[in-house]
Amino acid sequence: MSQNLTQRIKTAQIWDIPGGIHPPENKAQSLKDPIAEAPLPKQVILPLAMHIGAPAEPLVQVGDKVKTGQMVAEPKGLVSAAIHASISGTVTGIEDRPLAHSSGMSGPCIIIESDNQDDWVDLEPIDNFRDIDPATLVEKVRYAGLAGMGGAGFPTAVKLQPRHTIHTLILNGTECEPYITADHALMRERAEDVIQGALLMAYMVGEPEQILVGIEDNKPDAIEALQKAIDRAGDSRLSQRVFPTKYPSGGEKQLIQILTGKEVKSGGLPADLGILVQNVGSAVAAWEAITQGKPLVSRVTTLVGDALGRQNNYLARIGTPIADLLELAEIDRNKSDRVVVGGPMMGFTLLNDQVPVTKITNCLLVPSLKELPAPPPAQACIRCGLCAEACPASLLPQQLFWYAQVEDHDKLRDYNLFDCIECGACAYVCPSSIPLVQYYRAAKGDIRESEREKVKSDHARLRFEARKERLEKEAEEREAKRKARMEAAKAKQAASDSGKSSDGASDLVAAAMARVKQTSANPEETRLKLERQKKTFEERIEGIEAKIAEAESDDIKAKFSSQLKNTQKKLDGILEKLDSLENTASQEEIAPAPEKDAAAAAIERAKQKSEALAGMSESEKLKSTLASLKSRQEKAAAKVAEAQASGADTLEALKTGLGKIEEKILATEKQLTELGED
Amino acid sequence: MQSAFSDPILIFAVIALVGLAVLFGAVLGFASEKFKVEGDPIVEQIDSILPQTQCGQCGYPGCRPYAQAIASGEANINRCPPGGQATINHLADLLDVEALPLDAESGVEEEETKVAYIIEDLCIGCTKCIQACPVDAILGAAKQMHTVITSECTGCDLCVEPCPVDCIEMITVEEGLSNWHWTLPPSSSKQIEGFKITDVITTDRVKTKQDDAA
Numbered sequence: 001m002s003q004n005l006t007q008r009i010k011t012a013q014i015w016d017i018p019g020g021i022h023p024p025e026n027k028a029q030s031l032k033d034p035i036a037e038a039p040l041p042k043q044v045i046l047p048l049a050m051h052i053g054a055p056a057e058p059l060v061q062v063g064d065k066v067k068t069g070q071m072v073a074e075p076k077g078l079v080s081a082a083i084h085a086s087i088s089g090t091v092t093g094i095e096d097r098p099l100a101h102s103s104g105m106s107g108p109c110i111i112i113e114s115d116n117q118d119d120w121v122d123l124e125p126i127d128n129f130r131d132i133d134p135a136t137l138v139e140k141v142r143y144a145g146l147a148g149m150g151g152a153g154f155p156t157a158v159k160l161q162p163r164h165t166i167h168t169l170i171l172n173g174t175e176c177e178p179y180i181t182a183d184h185a186l187m188r189e190r191a192e193d194v195i196q197g198a199l200l201m202a203y204m205v206g207e208p209e210q211i212l213v214g215i216e217d218n219k220p221d222a223i224e225a226l227q228k229a230i231d232r233a234g235d236s237r238l239s240q241r242v243f244p245t246k247y248p249s250g251g252e253k254q255l256i257q258i259l260t261g262k263e264v265k266s267g268g269l270p271a272d273l274g275i276l277v278q279n280v281g282s283a284v285a286a287w288e289a290i291t292q293g294k295p296l297v298s299r300v301t302t303l304v305g306d307a308l309g310r311q312n313n314y315l316a317r318i319g320t321p322i323a324d325l326l327e328l329a330e331i332d333r334n335k336s337d338r339v340v341v342g343g344p345m346m347g348f349t350l351l352n353d354q355v356p357v358t359k360i361t362n363c364l365l366v367p368s369l370k371e372l373p374a375p376p377p378a379q380a381c382i383r384c385g386l387c388a389e390a391c392p393a394s395l396l397p398q399q400l401f402w403y404a405q406v407e408d409h410d411k412l413r414d415y416n417l418f419d420c421i422e423c424g425a426c427a428y429v430c431p432s433s434i435p436l437v438q439y440y441r442a443a444k445g446d447i448r449e450s451e452r453e454k455v456k457s458d459h460a461r462l463r464f465e466a467r468k469e470r471l472e473k474e475a476e477e478r479e480a481k482r483k484a485r486m487e488a489a490k491a492k493q494a495a496s497d498s499g500k501s502s503d504g505a506s507d508l509v510a511a512a513m514a515r516v517k518q519t520s521a522n523p524e525e526t527r528l529k530l531e532r533q534k535k536t537f538e539e540r541i542e543g544i545e546a547k548i549a550e551a552e553s554d555d556i557k558a559k560f561s562s563q564l565k566n567t568q569k570k571l572d573g574i575l576e577k578l579d580s581l582e583n584t585a586s587q588e589e590i591a592p593a594p595e596k597d598a599a600a601a602a603i604e605r606a607k608q609k610s611e612a613l614a615g616m617s618e619s620e621k622l623k624s625t626l627a628s629l630k631s632r633q634e635k636a637a638a639k640v641a642e643a644q645a646s647g648a649d650t651l652e653a654l655k656t657g658l659g660k661i662e663e664k665i666l667a668t669e670k671q672l673t674e675l676g677e678d
Numbered sequence: 679m680q681s682a683f684s685d686p687i688l689i690f691a692v693i694a695l696v697g698l699a700v701l702f703g704a705v706l707g708f709a710s711e712k713f714k715v716e717g718d719p720i721v722e723q724i725d726s727i728l729p730q731t732q733c734g735q736c737g738y739p740g741c742r743p744y745a746q747a748i749a750s751g752e753a754n755i756n757r758c759p760p761g762g763q764a765t766i767n768h769l770a771d772l773l774d775v776e777a778l779p780l781d782a783e784s785g786v787e788e789e790e791t792k793v794a795y796i797i798e799d800l801c802i803g804c805t806k807c808i809q810a811c812p813v814d815a816i817l818g819a820a821k822q823m824h825t826v827i828t829s830e831c832t833g834c835d836l837c838v839e840p841c842p843v844d845c846i847e848m849i850t851v852e853e854g855l856s857n858w859h860w861t862l863p864p865s866s867s868k869q870i871e872g873f874k875i876t877d878v879i880t881t882d883r884v885k886t887k888q889d890d891a892a
Binding site for chain 1: 725728729730731732740741742812813814815830832854855857858859860861862863
């Protein structure tokens with residue numbers, strides 16, 4: 001089939017795309033003079049995300065000196081591009097700055113203050129690229145920071161590593177949008193580099209059979225220059241295809257259709273057809289990156305519009321504030337009230353002209369109010385169908401408009417919303433001046449967002465279910481353990497029972513008595529155990545102390561002394577336990593009835609108290625509570641004093657305890673007075 | 679007169695019918711085993727519409743239990759505040775019932791997405807929030823500072839209440855470059871008096887008053 005397709009292409013036939021419009025071209029005003037080099041900016045702002053894909057990762061820090069062409073941020077991930085200092089100077093900030101983005105939002109940027117030297121790094125030119133492995137060249141392109149110069153900003157290196165065999169390389173010199181002439185000027189003045197760049201790219205993607213240069217017939221001078229360059233190159237694969245001017249012929253899929261008659265299917269890539277499309281600006285940038293070793297630090301930008309005194313193409317350093325360029329082009333701020341980045345069909349209004357020129361800024365349009373007057377307010381759709389006739393993607397803009405209004409996402413998908421290239425042809429022809437593309441963009445954003453949410457909610461469901469499973473498993477395990485313990489206890493019981501021969505009831509009592517005995521015997525055992533422990537620890541401390549005395553270096557000493565500290569701490573703990581054990585033992589001796597449980601006594605006391613309280617009135621109750629609180633307070637105060645005297649570390653705790661009792665007393669007193677008032 | 683049963687044709691017919699019945703019975707029995715559906719498919723469908731915040735505002739301990747309750751007819755479809763009216767409409771579509779307004783008892787729909795944030799200086803490491811989190815989005819251990827894994831947080835705010843030191847806040851997720859998208863233009867009927875459309879590009883964004891202020 002590819003044979004077939006190349007045969008067809010060789011016949012130099014031109015196909016047509018459906019729809020399209022013919023808006024006024026307005027290209028002459030910026031083509032009068034050759035490309036002018038803009039002066040070095042005093043400061044450049046380099047956004048970390050000038051391309052589609054992952055933002056680059058900064059390699060410099062604030063205060064670093066950088067040279068022109070030095071990589072200041074490296075590509076992160078597969079779809080990403082490097083960023084280079086476009087002037088020499090000092091990095092003065094890595095911070096959020098407003099971006100040339102339709103949202104007007106800010107994003108991370110590297111800011112470089114110029115030293116006015118324009119001191120370049122040492123470049124590594126390659127004289128003959130054919131001596132080098134294509135994969136190495138692609139890597140060089142990646143690190144030269146190339147991103148689609150036509151406006152989309154897709155990293156060039158990614159496109160140069162296609163998964164399919166490429167049989168046709170197409171250079172896109174269409175530049176169909178009104179006003180924009182950056183590519184036109186480039187082709188006119190640097191046709192040689194365009195063609196050489198095309199041959200270089202062809203080498204990188206495995207030498208396709210065809211290299212086509214697609215160009216509209218409204219650029220005769222560029223066509224002539226390119227033809228000369230092609231003749232000089234003397235490569236039979238190269239040929240130029242000139243086709244009638246129509247907007248939007250420059251869309252990637254549209255251009256493929258015009259030059260090959262093949263349609264890229266919905267959701268597919270040109271590479272699926274064995275075709276690769278590159279912008280002419282990207283070809284020049286790739287040529288410079290390889291043969292001169294020059295990374296992408298500048299680009300041609302068209303400054304156009306009646307509000308500018310010097311409409312022209314300027315070679316500007318990337319990161320130059322747009323305001324600087326506007327001043328250079330002698331902007332008359334009285335004539336204009338806005339600056340558009342891109343062309344009049346697909347561009348967007350800047351909310352702030354301090355934003356920088358990026359790798360994709362191909363045009364700055366500053367129209368006077370007369371030139372592009374405000375559109376009349378949108379009216380109701382009259383179902384005229386002009387939009388469907390204008391659509392280059394053969395969609396049904398009316399239907400999309402209805403479904404976008406009611407946010408019917410399923411229907412929008414059914415009507416292939418995502419095949420819309422947002423060219424604006426439908427809105428251009430709309431007699432009701434409905435801003436159709438805005439609806440499509442909003443709907444696309446909504447759908448993407450709901451897809452993101454869907455992914456997130458599926459993820460949350462997985463995690464929720466995993467957690468539930470885990471909790472159930474834990475509960476089961478606990479239950480199993482409990483059962484196992486119960487079984488073991490039963491078995492033990494049975495074993496001990498089999499030794500004796502008496503009835504069950506008295507057995508249970510006996511067992512309980514035995515347990516009680518065991519616990520009461522325990523203090524003695526514990527004491528012995530603790531004493532043993534104390535002894536071993538004391539021995540250990542002695543040993544460590546001896547080692548410290550022997551130790552030579554400070555390091556070892558420090559190690560041993562920390563060990564000593566730990567051991568000492570443990571010993572202290574044991575001593576404390578022994579103390580408390582002795583205390584309880586002495587208390588038990590004093591107590592006349594040691595077998596009487598302390599808890600039972602407390603319950604008894606509480607019962608008596610509550611019985612007593614039950615008989616009292618509210619105020620009496622409060623009074624008795626108050627009395628008991630006061631006695632507790634006295635006790636607590638005594639304890640605090642004692643602790644203070646002995647310097648015990650429980651002092652703080654005791655103090656807070658006392659504070660709480662005092663609070664309670666206050667509250668009770670308050671209640672009492674309130675009761676009295678009643 | 680001959681007995682009806684002695685007619686061979688009738689006997690053949692009965693045998694044929696019984697044979698067919700046995701055959702189809704076997705086929706159906708086999709099919710019901712072979713193509714057995716695990717779980718209730720309608721519950722799955724309802725569950726896939728619910729937002730999976732697992733917040734329990736509907737009164738059920740998670741989205742799946744609520745889905746089961748809806749499927750069995752126990753619960754109304756309007757008790758999911760995080761999903762809001764969109765979810766209710768979806769459910770109404772699926773179940774072919776009338777879309778109801780959100781049940782005020784369950785809560786109010788919030789416009790912004792929120793995530794939990796632990797003020798780490800105040801956290802005492804009690805693990806109460808970890809136990810409360812339905813999606814295991816909080817990382818930490820006893821007496822160690824806890825933190826929320828933002829990408830996993832569903833914003834259910836179940837962790838806020840158990841915190842003994844009130845160190846958990848629900849913060850709104852700011853709109854950034856990664857999640858910004860165009861909004862629908864104001865419809866012509868809704869155009870505000872004195873609203874200045876300075877945009878002339880048909881594909882362009884209409885300036886809002888906020889932009890002018892900025």
